[in-house]
Amino acid sequence: MSKEAAVRVKEDELWTDSKLKTLVRAKLADGALFVVSNREPYMHVIDDVSGLAKCVRPASGVVTAIDPILRACSGTWVAQASGNADKKFVNSKNKLGVPPGDNRYILKRVWLTKEEEDGYYYGFSNEGLWPLCHMTHTRPIFRDSDWQTYKKVNQKFADAVLEELPASRPFIFIQDYHFTLLAKMIKEKRPDVIIALFWHIPWPNPEVFSICPYQHEILDGMLSCDLVGFHVQFHCNNFLDTANRLLECRVDTEKFSIVRSGMETHVRSFPISVDVSMAMSMVKAARPQKQRIIEEYDLKGKIIALGVERIDYTKGIIERVLAIDRFLEKNPEYKNKFVFIQLAAPSRTHIKRYHDLIAEIDELIEKKNWKYSNGAWKPIIYLKKQFSPEEIAPFYALADVCIVSSLHDGMNLVAKEFIASREDLGGSLILSSFTGASKELTDAIQINPYAIEEFADSIKLAVEMPQAEKRRRMENMRRVVSENNVYKWAASIITDLTALG
Template structure:
């Protein structure tokens, strides 16, 4: 099992002659005005967990959108700030966070518009129609150019590895390579890649494909997504595909298409779940929710139409209809984090979820018991770990997901080797975890309900066997293995070019 220390040593060894630059929309540290002073917060993010130690080890640069309301007050004239905040320990490694600014109109077009009204539903194929507006596209192009300018300003005259994150920057590799063809550029696409028939409706599909093919390495979670991408290239643009090598040749340049399943920091989660802070939160929730003698189903999702929250509630409804003996004996605690509320589809979904929860609780509640507890309040890290500990089963019912790290976090948190993972076949994690999890099709309500019943009635011995297997898989394939494989491939590619 690779550790954070292993990763840092690899980064120092392999990346010592290059400036390592990470690019993402979300920043690893955010400055906000809070309680009359400026505070630096680290957002909860698996990506930050993986990449922060690498950038620290290399004294690299992280380029991201400056979204905090105090971000501008702490940067220098070139919009840079050293992170993490300094402590009394002078040996604390630091790196440069370069912030890129955008107006509300630009953010609305680039982020809420083209990225999340266009590319997000296009790639997830969750029966929400993508919206493509020319004005949004122009903002997307301009913001990608702005990020390219910011990166080029920071790496002027230096050898650099550029590691780009996600669907917000499909054009960025091309803009970088046009100015600096010597750069090594890799990109990881954190969401699914759809089949060619779905992708072909995008008005600017060729621009996106040519932008992505400017990468030296393009990574996806699953081989299935890699194959979809290659099929899309085959249908849409003139390029030569080497299916044995999994690469695309266009204009004399080769782009390697690779599968890198992302994961979580197993060791850190497994250790932290036994902390006093988590134990205190666990006791607090036991009293608050009265889980005594009840089978607890736990859902942790953003309120997003890809997450299958409505389908989860419908399956619970069907379970209680078919098996009324479970009334009063089970409870679904659903944490729903509000997301992209500026987009109408998300507002509508939020209303639908509220209405269905109210309907189920009216239909089945008795003697102070209700089948669903829906909470939208923000939870910190310890509170989430406490709820993982309290749950008898974690239910992940995604209609489409690149990976889904909730499933892996739940497994990593179960040091007691107990608990059941109910996992959608449409979450990328199901490819790794199918032998230990109970796999569902969230569209099949009756089968979903029967799977809930199977989880409730599962003998403890079987639960422990399944969880032990799941923990071995997640421990071995942790977040540090993910980024280490990407770094090793980038370095190998560089060496082959020399």
């Protein structure tokens, strides 16, 4: 077989949007799949300039993965309404066809009051469960009022789903820690449905999870699912241990399942990923912006390192800035030659811990820039705003080094997006060993972000790595990301979910 033919065969084996749609049509009847998430796949907002309503697709790896599934089977997506013009586009049952102008599936919007959003989303989900599941030594806060609101909102979503379910046996795919009680609430009315929950964040060990005052109700709710998925096997193991330690149940370590009250829940790892072809297309389209960024920030001839994330205490931004400071202290020859660009999207600013973190990062970056700046050069360019995938793409293309220094992360798609964007095989990836992605991307320069000396030395290693070695590592990582792409993730879950029906 010629080399070209071998490459062609390999490409044919990769999961694609169209291959996923073929699988979905074979496995699912029209209208048989229901997806539930906090974030909606399409939102309507008022344009600041024109004053007219427009439909936007939020930047989300989950949306990228699940949208083609629902398009293929004409399913229904139930999500919280978040756009300021959302009400104008729904019918009397809070539903509309999406994508706009194509109407391949139904989006059902659920409206929450400000009090409900405060208690369910900002309170219990993100001041309670989020820090509980991320080992970053941020103390979780559990208020009974938040828990009551969380239960109320889960019931509101359950009612919204139950209104739509057909008589024939449907499948429900729930997303994340916002809906731990949902499966039980649905099955109380419709015990025939098949339900999967994908947990996008880490799952802690039993000792940590037992901190939660509502541990039994949460586990009981999750074990009403037929399938529970995590990114990595380690988190599956933690979940099995937690159920075994805290509940009366039978754990089958060979089948990776939990039996409780006659109900069997299968536990599986499904590492989420990205759409490689979409990432490459965005980079190609962003070439004009790449040159503009070089000129705007005076980057010509500079070594460019990049960080991209929401401002969150789990992402290790403080540790990253300290490591860059130490790198420049130990390697003064890189002054005026090295620039680190941090793209940072403020998030959850209603929560004090996040509000304080933004101030802490602002102060630290200002201090380090003052320490090193001389004339026009400063080591850190800090761009604090929301960035679309199209706006991030030219930065991925420019970067000599991408730094992912999460203190704890279920997966981390920035690492995979960077690799997917580098068809030129350029650039190095520095990756925290505390991310799910580190289990797959073994050719990254892996770090402990708490070990600042080691972290600083890793920046030097990435900067000085020979081109041939960079290309070899990037080629290996691109192969991993291409073969285990977002469509394979979705296909694996759909295959396992429908096998239970």
